[in-house]
Amino acid sequence: MRSRLEWRRAVVTAIETPAEDVRAVTFTVEGLRSGFDPGSHTNIKVIIRGEPALRTYTIIPSAPGTLKIAVKLHPNSRGGSAFVWQLQPGDETEMTEPENRFELSWRASHYLLIAGGIGITPIYGMAQALARRGKSVDLLYAARSRGHMPFLDELENLSGVRLRTLLQDEGQVLDLKAEFEALPPEGEVYICGPHGLLEAARTLWEESGRPMSRLRFEVFGDSGRYIEQPxxxxxxxxxxxxxxxxxxxxxxxxxxxxxxxxxxxxxxxxxxxxxxxxxxxxxxxxxxxxxxxxxxxxxxxxxxxxxxxxxxxxxxxxxxxxxxxx
Ligand code: FES
Missing domain, CATH: 3.10.20.30 (Beta-grasp domain)
Known part of the structure; x- marks a missing residue:
């Protein structure tokens, strides 16, 4: 049981391909409030094997009255991403008013944002919002290759954010320990990525003795070590x-x-x-x-x-x- 969700009629109005395995879908949503904080997410009604189900996705900055999500088509998907990938302009579903459980504190002297692959979806909005307020921001963006990095062009053109990319295909690795050691005492870290990345970050952060309140993270789905079985x-x-x-x-x-x-x-x-x-x-x-x-x-x-x-x-x-x- 959870707080009652406010469902809204949503119509697909635009489809983009910001990376080779990522589809961004914009919905015009009836009765939508405006002004969502970066890191917010929405729920969407999907159909999986003919049955209704609910999936949750981070929202990406978009025009008033719309919600935009970016979804990676994953071979281990339980069906949510496959549903989003087959949507066409004019298709209808229902979505909820966004909520936020991955909030920026706005209090830090410096922000280190870390995204692994499709984990860029909340980090993208955070980088934009922090840059608008003139905050000190480093962004580490790791993925297999540039072709697997949605919103990379937009981030490279975002003034005020020091962007560093890490490409696995070129053998570049993320040294979390060094990044944490270089962080000022009042700095905060926001991470969205696969389970293993968050686990490593949490362990290193605990070992560093820094307050856990200054490490915030969100995991994205399909992070299991095994293929789904009944x-x-x-x-x-x-x-x-x-x-x-x-x-x-x-x-x-x-x-x-x-x-x-x-x-x-x-x-x-x-x-x-x-x-x-x-x-x-x-x-x-x-x-x-x-x-x-x-x-x-x-x-x-x-x-x-x-x-x-x-x-x-x-x-x-x-x-x-x-x-x-x-
Ligand atoms: S509902 Fe939050 S951990 Fe499962």
Whole structure:
């Protein structure tokens, strides 16, 4: 359960290809409020295998009355990106008023923005907003090649932002430790990228002794180590035995089966959907950034919105989640 979403009718009005594997779609949205902070996201109703579902995407700066998203077509997609990629001008869906869980503080003496691949979507808006306010900004943008870097031209022409690109195809690597060491004491870091990048950043930041409030991050989807497989989840004490398809989350499957779940972000960040793992017959593919490395290794809990089991069966207890939410 989460706060009620405000759905709006949305019509596709423009489609662009800002990188070879990324499609940007602009929607004209009825009754939309204006003035969204950088880092905000919207929910969009999608159809996956004929069934309605919900996906969440960061919004990119766009004209008043419109919402723009950029979506990478990923081979491991559970269907959301495939839906967005087949949209054509004039197609209709519904979207929500944007919300923000990846907010800029505006208080820092210096900002280090780090984006991995499609993780540029919130960072792009942040760079624009900080530059407009004359803030000190470094932006590190890592991707396979220049062709895999959406909005690179726009960022290169953004005055006031020191942009550095790191191209994996050319063997360039991101040295997070050195970047953190070079950061002024009052500096803040904002990162959006795959799970492994955020894990490394969090560990190095903790080791640096800097306040955790000055490291903010957002993970993007499809960050698991394993290909999605169907699995079964049994809810201890309730008799529920639920099949989770490869193209749906455990959270969605449980709620569809009538299991009362608590959730909010659906991105593995808030921890509200966490459940205890009683036993699992296969490895757990943790895809959250809520639990510590030690907690994930213990495999005692998992975030139902993003984490999965690599086939087989997992027995969960939702009592832990209820206690935490109370
Ligand atoms: S709903 Fe936030 S971590 Fe799952």
């Amino acid at each position: 699995f079964e989840v049994q809810v201890a004490g309730t008799g529920h035995r639920v099949r989770v398809r490869a193209d749906e989350s455990m959270l969605d499957a449980l709620m569809d089966a009538g299991v009362d779940m608590v959730y909010d972000c659906r991105r593995g960040e808030c921890g509200l959907c966490a459940v205890s793992v009683v036993e699992a017959s296969a490895a757990i593919d943790h895809r959250d950034v809520f639990f510590s490395t030690e907690e994930r290794h213990s495999a005692a809990k998992m975030c139902a919105c993003v984490s999965r089991v690599c086939g087989g069966t997992v027995v969960i207890d939702t009592g832990y989640r209820r206690e935490e939410a109370a």
